[in-house]
Amino acid sequence: MTVFASSAPVRPARTTRVRRRLVGDLTGWGFAGPATFVVLGLSVFPALWALRISRQKWNGIAPPKPLGWTNYQLMASDPDLFSAVRHTVVLTALFVPLSLLLGLLIAIALNQPIRFAGFYRTCIFVPFVVSAAVTGILATFVFNPQFGIVNAGLRSVGVAPQQFLESPSQVLLVLVLVSLWGSVGFTVVVYLAALQDIPRELTEAALVDGANRRQVFRYVTVPQLRPVTVFTAVWQTITALQLFDIIYTTTRGGPLGASQTVVYYVYYQFRELQRYGYASAVSYGLFAVTMLITLGMVVYARRRGTEAF
Structure with a gap:
């Protein structure tokens, strides 16, 4: 009887730890998320756009012409x-x-x-x-x-x-x-x-x-x-x-x-x-x-x- 009584509170304790970890992760991303999106927007997006432009003939005014490689x-x-x-x-x-x-x-x-x-x-x-x-x-x-x-x-x-x-x-x-x-x-x-x-x-x-x-x-x-x-x-x-x-x-x-x-x-x-x-x-x-x-x-x-x- 004592064995079953001592093992009962395990699940609530584990749930509490998971909840605290989730709250900590969400708090961290709340601070770092906006800066991360700005960095990605200023690096990844221009890089992908430049890759697309590199396969075109474009002078910035006329419509671009696809050239492949x-x-x-x-x-x-x-x-x-x-x-x-x-x-x-x-x-x-x-x-x-x-x-x-x-x-x-x-x-x-x-x-x-x-x-x-x-x-x-x-x-x-x-x-x-x-x-x-x-x-x-x-x-x-x-x-x-x-x-x-x-x-x-x-x-x-x-x-x-x-x-x-x-x-x-x-x-x-x-x-x-x-x-x-x-x-x-x-x-x-x-x-x-x-x-x-x-x-x-x-x-x-x-x-x-x-x-x-x-x-x-x-x-x-x-x-x-x-x-x-x-x-x-x-x-x-x-x-x-x-x-x-x-x-x-x-x-x-x-x-x-x-x-x-x-x-x-x-x-x-x-x-x-x-x-x-x-x-x-x-x-x-x-x-x-x-x-x-x-x-x-x-x-x-x-x-x-x-x-x-």
Whole structure:
């Protein structure tokens, strides 16, 4: 008799727990639901609409004409697109390694017990929070061939003035420098946080075992920073592939198309030529390439035993 009496209240208790969980879920979705729908509306809907437009010929005024996959086939024979892809690859290949290297070196320097370390960290991070458009406008004055401060410094040491943003052979290098100035603060902050998270016991044990500073950095610090390096490399790669603001405010793809990247090429096709369908197709091509590069880096890192995501 006592066994049946003790088992009777189980169902009401379970019902109460389910009801509380349901109320908690509904309350959470009540707060997060509106923002979620806004995010989905601003991302999923435009993406699906762009996919539809990419299979059409449309200038935004006349009725669209269905083309199937013709726009994607045209991409394979577009020399201007190939040139934009080449410029994007060069810019990414220069920007990503330099941003990682400079970020790590500056983070190591700022991680030392020096005076005014907080002031220096703030100075390094300020360009990152400044608008990229402002950075580009400032760069046009700094690297101006006639009255720019860089050429003024070169003249003072007897070096001939350079064309910089007006030279097809120099423009990509200058854009890399400008991009580094605006984004290296991010890598510094990430590496600095990772360096401060490394247990002191590891470095102290290595020093006790007879390792010098360089060996400690190579065999202790660098392995501990590997997940952060993978994350930062993925982030900076996406940043380089989507670079637009600085190019728009400095060169507009010039001179002679020497700084026209894929993103600016999409803008040019969409805004100037009003080839909405072809511009959408190129955008989806860039999205696919970016996704493949990102997934490739993540899979490679996980196979090497680095969990960065």
